[in-house]
Amino acid sequence: MTLSGLENSDLKLIIFGGKGGVGKTSCAVATALALSESFKTLLISTDPAHSVSDCLGQQIGYHVVKVDGTTSLSAIEIIAEEALSAFKVAHQSELEKLLATSTNLDNADINELLSLSIPGIDEIMSFKAIIDFIEEGQYEKYVVDTAPTGHALRLISSPRMLDAWIKVAAKMRWKYRYLITSFAGSYKQDEVDTFLLSLKKTVKRIENLLQDKAKCNFIPVCIPEAMAISETTRLLADLEDFNIKARQIIINHVMVSEDCSFCMRRKAGQAKYLQQINEIFSELNTVEIPEFAEEIQGLESLKELKYFLFENQLNLE
């Protein structure tokens, strides 16, 4: 099979995830290239290793740039720490006031607390950057490359983590509100309440988008090996826990050549895993990608990958 449904006009966000080294970046970049032939597309990397630059052979950075050799593809590598420090700078006063009005901490304690990260906040800031792009609406498709499994899951679970943090903060605020109301008779919503409310809205926006099957697709990438299959099984279960359902899966590095005894042995070794994949992931459309003789780097080899992702059905007997 080939990847399908990505051209649906409702579908905005396509996220690639999976075990380390299975080909997420290569597939994300090739997909973005393919989509950019018909749609204005933004390729977003949330991987701190920033391998999108290496894959494209072009330096991409923290600002959107046009991808050389394409007409409608742009790319950006989101740096979570940058996004987080921008958030802290922008909301320093609200964060300080939240702590100062809600606890008995002194200034030194407050500064220490502020320097600690709120759980999931760097991932949420990466996601907020993605959702801001989508809401700005300058592009028709947004393709996201993630770091290995744990990171994709942290990214996906970040709204839940932040939500838990907001609940604690809101509870502290309630106590403060109660105190003020008891002394002054009334309470006027301040900038901290507005800030918490806007964080809450961000969480909701992200959750709504992730769980909207028409708008968002998660595409796991796997290889025909035992560990990758187990990790993908866990990833899919975790995704379901977040109400996110994958429809198709890419199986990369499939041996087709029988030119030498090494190739034949590898191909034979993969057979049982391909069988397992068909059984375990029977609900998903599988898209098989052959093992290439060379690494996938630069537009020419990406075109070959794109061909297998979108045009040619690999014929496995």
Ligand SMILES: Nc1ncnc2c1ncn2[C@@H]1O[C@H](COP(=O)(O)OP(=O)(O)OP(=O)(O)O)[C@@H](O)[C@H]1O
């Ligand atoms: N089908 C293939 N045939 C040959 N080489 C491949 C194939 N797919 C990917 N590669 C190569 O394998 C290496 C890893 O691929 P890639 O960077 O896409 O994986 P990844 O899952 O993004 O890795 P990471 O988990 O480190 O982010 C790269 O050098 C890439 O060129």
Ligand SMILES: [Mg+2]
């Ligand atoms: Mg990668």
